[in-house]
Amino acid sequence: MSERFDLELRTVEKQFGDQTVVRGVSFALEKGEFLSLLGPSGCGKTTTLSMIAGFEAPSGGEILIRGRRIDALPPEKRDIGMVFQNYALFPHLTVADNIGFGLRMRGVRKAEARTEVESSARLVKVNHLLDRYPRQLSGGQQQRVALARALVTKPALVLLDEPFGALDRLLREELQIEIRSLLRRLNITTVFVTHDQDEALSMSDRVAVMFDGRIEQISTPQQLYLSPATRNVAGFIGKGTFLRGNITANGVFETRLGAFKLASAAAARKAVVGDYFLRPESVFVTARVGQYPNEINAEVAAMTFLGDRQTLIADAPDGTRFFVQVRHDSPALAIGSKVRLGWGSESATVYQSASSA
Amino acid sequence: MSLRYLSIYSAILGIVFVFPLLIVVAVSLDPGDYIRFPVSGYSPRWYIEMWSNQTILLALKNSLIVGVTSSLIGALVAVPAALVIARGGRFMESVVYPFFLSSFTIPWLVYGLALLFFWGAAGLDLSLTTLIVGHTVIAIPYILRVTLAVLRGMPPNLVRAARICGASPWQAFFSVTLPYIRSGLVAGISFAFVVSFTNIPVSLFITTADNITLPIAIFNYMVNNFEPMVAAISVVQVAMIGIILLAARKVGRVERS
Amino acid sequence: MTRSSTDLGQLARIVLLLPATIIVVVGYVLPSLVLLALSFGIIPGKWLLSEATTSHYMRLLGDIYYLRVVGYTLFLGIVVSVLTAILAFPVGYYLARSRSRLTSLYAVLTFTPLAVGMNMVTLGWMIILGKTGFINALLLQTGAINDPLQLLYGWGAVIVAMVHVVFTFMVLPIEAVVRQIDPSLEKAARILGAGPIRTFVEVVLPLSLPGIAAGFLIVFLQVCGAFVLPLLLGGQGFTLMPIAIWEQITVSFDKSFAATLSVALILISIVVMLLQMRIMREKSLV
Numbered sequence: 001m002s003e004r005f006d007l008e009l010r011t012v013e014k015q016f017g018d019q020t021v022v023r024g025v026s027f028a029l030e031k032g033e034f035l036s037l038l039g040p041s042g043c044g045k046t047t048t049l050s051m052i053a054g055f056e057a058p059s060g061g062e063i064l065i066r067g068r069r070i071d072a073l074p075p076e077k078r079d080i081g082m083v084f085q086n087y088a089l090f091p092h093l094t095v096a097d098n099i100g101f102g103l104r105m106r107g108v109r110k111a112e113a114r115t116e117v118e119s120s121a122r123l124v125k126v127n128h129l130l131d132r133y134p135r136q137l138s139g140g141q142q143q144r145v146a147l148a149r150a151l152v153t154k155p156a157l158v159l160l161d162e163p164f165g166a167l168d169r170l171l172r173e174e175l176q177i178e179i180r181s182l183l184r185r186l187n188i189t190t191v192f193v194t195h196d197q198d199e200a201l202s203m204s205d206r207v208a209v210m211f212d213g214r215i216e217q218i219s220t221p222q223q224l225y226l227s228p229a230t231r232n233v234a235g236f237i238g239k240g241t242f243l244r245g246n247i248t249a250n251g252v253f254e255t256r257l258g259a260f261k262l263a264s265a266a267a268a269r270k271a272v273v274g275d276y277f278l279r280p281e282s283v284f285v286t287a288r289v290g291q292y293p294n295e296i297n298a299e300v301a302a303m304t305f306l307g308d309r310q311t312l313i314a315d316a317p318d319g320t321r322f323f324v325q326v327r328h329d330s331p332a333l334a335i336g337s338k339v340r341l342g343w344g345s346e347s348a349t350v351y352q353s354a355s356s357a
Numbered sequence: 358m359s360l361r362y363l364s365i366y367s368a369i370l371g372i373v374f375v376f377p378l379l380i381v382v383a384v385s386l387d388p389g390d391y392i393r394f395p396v397s398g399y400s401p402r403w404y405i406e407m408w409s410n411q412t413i414l415l416a417l418k419n420s421l422i423v424g425v426t427s428s429l430i431g432a433l434v435a436v437p438a439a440l441v442i443a444r445g446g447r448f449m450e451s452v453v454y455p456f457f458l459s460s461f462t463i464p465w466l467v468y469g470l471a472l473l474f475f476w477g478a479a480g481l482d483l484s485l486t487t488l489i490v491g492h493t494v495i496a497i498p499y500i501l502r503v504t505l506a507v508l509r510g511m512p513p514n515l516v517r518a519a520r521i522c523g524a525s526p527w528q529a530f531f532s533v534t535l536p537y538i539r540s541g542l543v544a545g546i547s548f549a550f551v552v553s554f555t556n557i558p559v560s561l562f563i564t565t566a567d568n569i570t571l572p573i574a575i576f577n578y579m580v581n582n583f584e585p586m587v588a589a590i591s592v593v594q595v596a597m598i599g600i601i602l603l604a605a606r607k608v609g610r611v612e613r614s
Numbered sequence: 615m616t617r618s619s620t621d622l623g624q625l626a627r628i629v630l631l632l633p634a635t636i637i638v639v640v641g642y643v644l645p646s647l648v649l650l651a652l653s654f655g656i657i658p659g660k661w662l663l664s665e666a667t668t669s670h671y672m673r674l675l676g677d678i679y680y681l682r683v684v685g686y687t688l689f690l691g692i693v694v695s696v697l698t699a700i701l702a703f704p705v706g707y708y709l710a711r712s713r714s715r716l717t718s719l720y721a722v723l724t725f726t727p728l729a730v731g732m733n734m735v736t737l738g739w740m741i742i743l744g745k746t747g748f749i750n751a752l753l754l755q756t757g758a759i760n761d762p763l764q765l766l767y768g769w770g771a772v773i774v775a776m777v778h779v780v781f782t783f784m785v786l787p788i789e790a791v792v793r794q795i796d797p798s799l800e801k802a803a804r805i806l807g808a809g810p811i812r813t814f815v816e817v818v819l820p821l822s823l824p825g826i827a828a829g830f831l832i833v834f835l836q837v838c839g840a841f842v843l844p845l846l847l848g849g850q851g852f853t854l855m856p857i858a859i860w861e862q863i864t865v866s867f868d869k870s871f872a873a874t875l876s877v878a879l880i881l882i883s884i885v886v887m888l889l890q891m892r893i894m895r896e897k898s899l900v
Binding site: 374376380457468470478588 | 627629630631633634635637638640641642644645646648649652701704705707708709711712714716719720723724726727728729730731732733734735736737738739740741742744746747748750751778781810835838839841842845846856859860863869872873876879880883884887
């Protein structure tokens with residue numbers, strides 16, 4: 001058996017009635033790896049997590065922790081720590097009793113448990129709050145307590161179920177960095193479920209993007225952004241413009257806006273119908289006609305300034321919306337003014353439509 | 358808004374509602390032989406005399422036994438049922454839950470009559486046990502409703518968190534679910550106790566000289582001899598209810614510091 | 615459907631539901647069936663010897679005395695429900711909207727009739743309304759009257775005390791429903807030009823109807839089933855259905871007819887409940 005993996009899923013399936021929510025999900029995590037399950041709501045990521053935790057039984061496939069089949073075990077026998085959405089701290093127990101709950105269930109002696117609780121609490125910096133009740137804590141403090149409770153039993157695997165959703169932005173970013181570095185230091189294998197791509201990209205070693213019960217791409221955050229494997233992934237991660245059309249016999253992509261040149265590899269896929277995809281940072285405003293292989297005229301619809309970056313939103317004559325990343329200190333363009341946009345042939349990716357396959 | 362006027366109106370109504378109870382207290386202290394107003398004086402006469410009345414003492418003892426037993430048995434059977442019903446499902450919502458609540462809808466006097474006929478048909482003599490069964494049936498909906506309301510408000514992740522921390526289903530119930538529903542459960546149990554402890558219509562036909570309850574003894578007094586002692590007994594009854602409700606509040610209180 | 619592993623298994627569900635089911639079946643369903651059988655003249659224990667008959671129902675429908683008893687019962691139910699709804703609405707609204715600390719005190723005050731038992735409330739009103747009671751004593755002493763008034767016994771005394779007893783059942787659902795009405799709706803109505811009364815009639819009242827209807831149902835059922843209070847405050851000849859049932863058992867010793875009257879009372883409850891469910895379904899705005 002493959003004991004080099006802390007967690008392994010093999011073609012895991014889940015059906016509710018005649019509805020399939022998770023289809024053939026497979027992945028394997030090495031010790032200390034941090035994987036995010038990312039996708040829109042209803043994509044099956046939470047169900048997948050529930051099956052790993054043991055709250056739902058898979059309809060098919062296998063789940064292994066450190067080489068041992070666990071899909072038939074009840075949650076309490078799986079050696080997993082979990083941080084829940086809204087934390088699920090026990091309201092009738094103090095912080096210390098919340099953190100020590102798992103030790104008590106395992107029959108750890110009191111004195112020993114106390115030491116463990118204190119060291120866990122120190123790890124997440126809540127050791128001064130041990131006698132409080134959850135309702136007396138701020139959201140961030142509750143989050144830390146929940147993490148301490150998940151870590152105290154030194155589990156083989158930690159699951160994080162949208163743990164940052166209830167926090168405001170600044171606190172969220174601070175905690176993300178802190179929790180990530182803590183988990184890295186402890187070398188704990190982690191599965192993190194989120195619908196927030198920024199969170200997934202910034203924290204993970206690898207990200208699995210799920211749509212309709214299927215993992216469409218599992219790769220490093222960089223690869224995910226730079227070379228999205230499917231149209232779904234491309235549209236979900238970051239911004240961009242899709243142009244509908246088809247690759248003609250002479251190797252250009254024909255759309256209502258005109259024909260655009262492709263990189264030679266892409267151009268070879270003749271007669272493919274699909275979407276031509278452009279990232280905002282691949283599109284440029286040009287003053288000189290003919291500077292780029294592909295150019296169009298557009299009209300400024302808006303400019304959004306976000307401090308460190310600025311995006312120009314411009315509409316092509318047929319209404320297609322283009323996003324263009326411009327320097328953050330470049331002057332604002334008047335809404336309604338005409339611009340010429342251009343891009344290189346290599347920057348575009350073509351995603352074949354499912355229907356034309 | 359005119360919340361001020363509403364507050365005055367509510368206060369006046371509150372006073373009107375408490376007034377009859379105060380009148381009973383006043384009358385219970387009348388040493389005279391019949392009930393009248395204004396009272397002829399104040400003395401603890403009837404409070405002393407009631408303790409030498411064998412019927413009253415027996416009725417009080419029976420009522421405590423029936424009230425405590427029926428509300429506790431009610432809790433013992435209603436809580437497991439609530440756990441199942443709270444998990445939902447169409448069948449639970451539309452069949453099981455209404456079935457358990459159905460005794461709410463039958464008038465108590467009619468239910469008491471049905472019990473009289475039933476125990477007669479079953480060939481069982483009326484006893485404290487037969488009385489307890491009846492009171493348990495009417496206790497179940499009260500306890501079930503409160504417990505279910507609390508369970509439905511309970512985040513489902515709490516039990517999951519307990520399980521993933523290593524708790525077995527039993528451990529999760531006793532260390533997480535039970536503490537969570539405790540205050541609601543205690544409220545339901547104490548309410549069921551009060552209902553039993555003051556119930557006349559259900560008990561009326563199924564009490565005999567042996568298993569008479571306090572409210573029935575009071576009822577007999579009110580019908581037959583209308584003397585201030587009946588007021589004294591009623592006041593004692595209310596005082597006991599008050600003590601039990603206060604104690605329940607203490608038991609049911611959730612920790613906060 | 616595959617069940618999740620933290621869910622209860624089919625067996626566990628049955629085991630958990632079983633104790634309550636046994637008690638309800640033995641303690642409630644079977645007795646109700648016996649009552650039903652008896653109302654048709656079938657004597658439990660002598661199933662085979664007795665013959666089913668509808669004669670008791672015919673008697674009920676043919677006797678003007680009992681029809682009047684049914685009528686009185688329904689009439690009292692309606693009068694008390696309407697009066698209680700009118701009296702309780704302001705209190706429910708106040709409890710839902712006020713942030714004053716006094717509200718919990720008022721809540722306790724309106725809750726008392728439930729907690730002290732019917733005998734206490736009945737006794738209290740008997741003493742207040744009696745010939746030698748509080749009101750007569752007050753009026754005699756101030757010289758407003760020379761002979762004590764007959765306040766006790768009859769509709770007046772029963773209605774007043776009954777409203778008192780059922781008040782909480784009306785306040786609670788009204789309070790609950792008003793709590794769900796967004797206060798900004800009232801502000802919006804005022805901004806749009808409605809005065810306080812129009813705001814109440816056109817916004818608050820329609821949205822509160824489900825709560826009032828719920829209270830109406832409970833109160834009506836309570837009144838129809840009330841026994842101790844009307845018996846003692848209504849006096850001789852004031853007969854409602856529960857009192858008539860009691861008389862059949864204690865005076866006429868006619869078990870079968872008592873059962874028939876009981877079934878009729880249950881039928882009334884069921885009809886009222888179905889009516890209310892229908893109205894709720896049509897009117898419910900939530």
